[in-house]
Amino acid sequence: MGAAHRTANATVGAHDAKAVTSSDSTIIEVTRGLYVGGLGDVAVRMADGTSVTFSNVANGTLLPIQVDKVLSTGTTATLILALY
DSSP: OOGGGOOSOTTSOOSOEEEOOOOSSOOOOOOSEEEEEEOEEEEEEETTSOEEEEEEEOTTEEEOOOEEEEOSTTOOOEEEEEEO
């Protein structure tokens, strides 16, 4: 996909999705958001470098957050997709 689909405008939907395996060391392309398919906690490193845990995220939740890591330490949710 071309750069025309990439924008910081929050009203523009995602153009791609990739499965995420949580890891404390793997850096991913900064996301537009995360889709959480299986309930649990989601620990992430935000695009600005701060780490935070979203607790008790329900099945089927879209988190409109820009992250570069989904951390394995603290993440119990499953079936996570990175949205771009």
